[in-house]
Amino acid sequence: MTFAEKFTEKGQYYASKIQQNKYMQAISNGLMSLLPIMIIGAFSTLLSSMQIEVYQSMIAPFRDIIALPAQFTTNALAIYAAFSIAYKLAGLYGKEGLIPGFVSLFSFLVLTPISVFEDGELVINALTFDWLGARGLFAAMIVGVLTARLYVFFVDKNLVITMPEGVPPTIAKTFSGLVPAVLVAVLLTITAGLWKMTEFGSFHQFVYTILQIPLQSLGGSIWSICIALLIMQLLWVFGIHGAIVVLAVIRPIMTALDLENLAAYQAGEPMPNLVTGSFWSIYANFSAMLGLVVVLLFLSKSKQFKIIGKLGAPGALFGIHEPLIFGLPIVMNPILAIPYILSPVVCVVIGYILTVTNILPIPIGMQVPFGAPIVLSGILQGSWKLGVAQLLMIPLCALIYYPFVRILDKKNAEQELAQETQEKAAEQSMDRVIS
Template identity: 75%
Template sequence: MSFIETFSEKGQMIAGKLQENRYVSTISEGLMVTLPIMIIGAFSTLLSSMQIEAYQNLILPIKHILALPAIFTTNALALYSVVSIAYKLAKTFNKDGLVPAFLGLFSFLVLTPVSQFKSGELTVSALTFDWLGARGLFAAMIVGILSTRLYVFFVDKNWTVKMPDGVPPTISRTFVSLVPAVLVSAIFTVVSAIFSMTSFGSFHSFIYTILQVPLQGLGGSIWSLVAALLLMQFLWVFGIHGAIVVMAVIRPIMTALDLENLAAYQAGEAMPNLVTGSFWGIYANFAPMLGLVIVLLFFTKSQQFKMLGKLGAPGALFGIHEPLIFGLPIVMNPLLAIPYIISPVVCLLIGYILTVIGILPIPIGMQVPFGAPIVLSGVLQGSWVLGLAQVLLIPVSALIYYPFVKILDKRNLEAEMTQKVADKQS
């Protein structure tokens, strides 16, 4: 077996194991389940916070209404995430997901600090949104996993109340969950008390300081993003689903960065993160493959390439690349692998440089649904300029692909002419 075949086989195995890992896939799937909530919040933020003076004057009487969905979606995403992650994990253990989902929510809330302040003669306790949004997202992931895993452990150990025969199934299932639920809630109550006595003050503050901030700092650098993109493209060349491998690791980090930007945009503040998942999506997801389509359609002579260009164009407009990756193919094609790996990185770096020098705005962190087409996906990030930038990067990618495609086009054309001669002679 050759090195390439061995690498491809091993890579497929690693990708499969990542996809099959219940904890990695649970976090990824749990966050994906919250996408409708994130989209609702993102549109609410966009509609209420668009920085156009005439528009702001127009919506002034109803601005607080337009902003209301964002308060209870984007600003409370950690709550939705802990529920969905706990539910998804319980299902992988063939357990009813509803009780673990509620337990995950309780465990998260009992760890969340409650603020107290004086209002006249009254002392008011308030659960603020400080840890319910982006800042509490990593804590939500950890709590969702741990609370559910503990619940499953106690149930599997049969630490349950068994009801006699004849008791209705609904009541019986409730009592089966009772002891594990009490034990899990007791554990997280004790954990909350322990962290309240530390210098961090709470579990959320500990996770944010020790884990989330360093990971976001690492994931939010342009070179980390370039490395992740290079790895993803490299894996695709060997027929390995690069997105599964890479996104399983970076999706939580990028989601938190996007949410911080969205919250800042809603508050009318400067967005803190330049490099986010939205940034990746704008510059690396559309122009590279559309550049290839342009070369195939207008600068090749072989019928095979022209047909593949027509077949691949509709998908490329919506960020779907598989028809070209496997149709040309790019997989196991050393010549096309070079521009395939390079072009998205070039687009990403151009976008980064133009953003740093102030020509392009920072994406607002809108959670754009998969399949949103080029231009629209840019406009939804807060500015028509981003949609225009996506279009202007297409010829850049076409120039990168052009010399490599032309070499293959010449070979294809010669093969097609030879075949035509052979067909006539026969």
């Protein structure tokens, strides 16, 4: 067995382990299912906060109304995440997810600190948005996984109320989940009380201080995104779906970073995070493969390459690369593997340098729907400059790909020419026999 075969076998084994991990699946799928909510909030923020003086004057009377959806989506996303992640995890264990989702939502809220305000003699207890958005997202993930797993455990131990036959299914399911739900709620309420007695004051503060800040600092660096890209591209080269494997790990971190940027943009403050999921999407998703398409369509002589370029171009405009990856193929192709791994990393590094030097703005953290085309995906991140940067990186990536494609193109063109010569000779021979 060759090294490549061994690597592929091992890579597929570990990739499948990550993909099959129920906790990773629940977090990743739970966050993905929140995309409609995130898009609503992102568009609300974009429309209410675009820094165009004429536009801001025009919407001034009803700007607060335009910004209202963002307050209850982007700034409260952790609430939705707590429910969604628990719902998904319970489903992966074959259980009805609605009750675990509600229990997770309750548990998240009961763990959330309540602020006390005094207005003269009036004392107001308020649940602020401080921990309901980006700062509370990691806590929501942990609560979602923990409460759903406890719920499943209690159900599997048959700590349920079984209703007699003839009872409507909805009522029967509600009562069957009653005891597990109460047990989880009691445990998490006690946990909330215990956290109040610690130096952190709350579970949210503990998670944010000990886990979320270090992970965001690590995940929000140029080195981490380059390493993640290298791993993802390398997995693709060996026929493993690198996006599923890598994004399952980094999506929670990138989502939290994007949310912080979006909240800062809405508040008119400097955006705190340069490297985010939006940054990855702008510079790594489009230009690299479109550079390959340019080489295939305009700089290659092989008919096969030109056909593959035509087939792959529409998908590449929308960030869909499988026709090119498997059509050329790039998979198990050591020649094309080099530019395939190198080009998105080069784009990301150049985007980072241009952003650090203030030539390009920081992406605002807009949750752009998958399939939004190049240029539009950049513009939606807050500036036309980002869309233009995507376009300008295409010829750069074409230059990276060209010498490697040329090696294969020359070989393919020679084979095609030889085949055409053989076919013509065969046709002429057949004509002579017939005549």
